[in-house]
Amino acid sequence: MPLSNKHSLKIRPNKLVILDRDGVINHDSDAYIKSLEEWVPYPSAIDAIAQLNKAGYTVAIATNQSGIARGYYDETTLQSMHDRLTELVEAKGGRIAHIAYCPHGPDDQCACRKPLPGLLLQIQQQLGMDSLTGSWMVGDSLRDLKAGESVGCRSVLVRTGKGEKTLASHTNLENTLVYPDLAAFADWLCQQR
Structure with missing residues (x-):
């Protein structure tokens, strides 16, 4: 089951930041992140999530996890990664509102x-x-950006993970903001008062 917490206050869309996971929050691998030991967060990304929260933003995660369908790991293993992520963010004073994942x-x-x-x-x-x-x-891939654009989100590409490769192979990103990493985007967004 995905993590979730209902909000009692109405969230304004411009105050919601949806993050891809692998390559944005943690190191990615072409061989998949198959265990808690392989799940290695970018320390600056954990800080960035807490920074966004403290500036009044709600943070949620949308992540494809096809490694489950491929038999590389199970949902219990995925939950252990998300539990660890939640613990790290909460230790910095932040909170993840919801983690949605696709196991297919x-x-x-x-x-x-x-x-x-x-x-x-x-x-x-x-x-x-x-x-x-x-x-x-x-996100760090075109599919992240396309998912967001299909529901009216503003697109941000980070250069971590597959971001550099995405940037090099796609020229139609004129409506996409590009930042070195999640921390750089959070710094910019938190200054937009």
């Missing part, structure tokens, strides 16, 4: 695997929001 493979024809919008719509529903238009979607 690319051929499973689900509605949740990015670039489809299912994970983002799950976040919208879980947080009781009428719309995601104006929210932020931060």
Whole structure:
């Protein structure tokens, strides 16, 4: 089951930041992140999530986890990674409002695997929001950006993870903000008062 916490206050879309996980919050691997030991966060990303929270932003995560469908790890292992992420963020004074994940493979024809919008719509529903238009979607791949754009999110590409490769191979990113990492984006966003 995904982590979730209902909000008692109405979240304004421009105060929601949705993050991809692998390559944005933690180091990514072409061989998949298959265990808690392989899940290695960027320390600056943990700080950035707490910084966003302290500046009044709600942070949620939308992550494809096809390694489950491929049999590389199970949902219990994934939950241990998300529990660790939650602990690290909370230790810095932050909070993750919801983690939505897709356990399906690319051929499973689900509605949740990015670039489809299912994970983002799950976040919208879980947080009781009428719309995601104006929210932020931060990712390191084109599929993250496309998922966000399909529901009206503003796109942010980070150069960590697959970000440099995405930037080099796609020229149609004129509506996308590009930052070295999540921390640099958080610094910028928190200054936009």
